[in-house]
Amino acid sequence: MEEKTMPSNFIHNIIDQDNESGCYQKRVHTRFPPEPNGYLHIGHAKSICLNFGTAKKYGGKCNLRFDDTNPVKEDTEYVDSIIEDVAWLGFQWDKEVLFASSYFDIMYDCAVKLIKKGQAYVCDLSAEETREYRGTLTEPGKKSPYASRSVEENLDLFARMKAGEFADGEKVLRANIDMASPNMNMRDPVIYRIAHASHHRTGDKWCIYPMYDFAHPIEDAVEGITHSICTLEFEDHRPLYDWVLRECEFENPPKQIEFARLELTNNVMSKRKLKMLVDEKIVDGWNDPRMPTVSGLRRRGYTPEAVRTFCETIGVSKSKSKVDYALLEHCVREDLKLKYPRVMAVEKPIKLIITNYPEGQSELVEIENNQENEALGTRQVKFEREIYIDAKDFMEQPPKKYYRLYPGNDVRLKGAYVIHCEDYKKNDQGEIEEIYCTYYPGTKSGQENAGMKVKGVIQWVPASEAVEAEFRLYDHLFLEPEQVTEDNLMEKDGLLLNRYSLEKTTGYVERYALEGGYDRFQFIRNGYFYLDKSAKGDRAVFNRTVSLKSSFKF
């Protein structure tokens, strides 16, 4: 396998400049810092690939660090899943997994240092009062009346905050910066709040927790991060990031660089909304194959290679954009098409009876697992009198240039015989129920005189081996283009829209073991979905019907 090199982007340009100026001694150290409050999704995958990929490109290091500074939202379930997902994507972090909570003591010391410098003070304003004092986007704020407390008093109060003498919300520690700053983040931001909550790692040791804006730069600095890559919404926080580093007197401070987060067409990417889908039980869980989560993609049969290629293909920039979902599918197809067997599948089965094939008779036909990759060998599929074909492959009255089955037409059953459509039967509802054909005995694939040329080749599965429902089939959470924007998805029509969209889904296969091996398949999706039984291997992709958009394991 040749090593793909990560395409260059604007962040690499910045690093190149830093390397030229030597400001980090040509060292590159990045980090992926998720908050363990949900599962990773494809958007995080972009960040993961960027951070780990950039480190690798420059021979540097990348940390996996949990930004666990808010105990009320976080849980070990999430840290476990995140570790699993990052590993699955194929990245190796430097040293062990790190936690922001490991630095709580250091952060506390930094806060004390700020207090001593007169750069932080304990404030008694309520949350609401704080908001009023903060001013608005166009009007400056007012200094808190508590900003003038003495260093001694602040030190004492902060220590008592830590000791648990105060209730949640009673006091906060604020940075003493500038209430008139045009940047709201600089208007004496809260840097420590009281929260009598059990932390998933530090338990009840602390009842005060640092805010992101204070904690994050310290985390980066402590770990020796050089380039702290984050998303666009933190642009306005950079002055504060730099302020904390400067006032806490860290040497050779890291530099924050922002990029645009990934958005996919027709997809929900907000963690809040994904969590809602899980909590409301609209999906099976975070790893429901319809979810754009890494675990959902994994369960749907996506490969890490495909996800990585996708992340590299979409590029990195500062302009907000929505990537076409088709590109993700392209990357998956590209990775799967030569590596895995392709099997026949019919999505909406219609029984087809070969009237001149004796009842009770059957034979095995040999089909290449992958016509583009002979190394994948062949498999044998049972051919018999009754088979299922897909509803799309038959029309009573074909339009021009339709060269699949219709009365009077010849078509090849892939890997087997050419058949001639004689007749068909409809049920009371006017739906096609059965199709009657005859086969040409001499046309079996592989035989010398099999060369009868027909325009159409269709997929099929033997009727006797397409039984029991063992697989469920879905596709990604796909919203119709004209349907809704992300904003009104939840708010406007509530969850109904999601239910609607889920009904429109089309395809994943979940592993299901049957007695005696995995030799029978059926997919459910608005009814039925059959697959030919003889495909073996770790993974396979669908033939034409679902194309190569999905793969499955069995």
Place this chain on the structure above:
RNA sequence: UGCGAGAUUGUGUAAGGGUAGCACGAGUGACUCUGACUCACUUUGUGAGGGUUCGAAUCCUUCUCUCGCAGCCA
């Protein structure tokens, strides 16, 4: 008339004074025992106006539009 950021074809992304390129998508054709794959060709693009220059997507200037920011979330 707060601050910050962004704008290149249907979508995403390159080119940072010198032929606007690549990928996806879409379309046409060839091939084909998967209407797949593959191959070939095609595809209304530098937000607008002014300026500097032999030459501007790129530099200057004015404007327009879009996004983010008023959590004791991250």
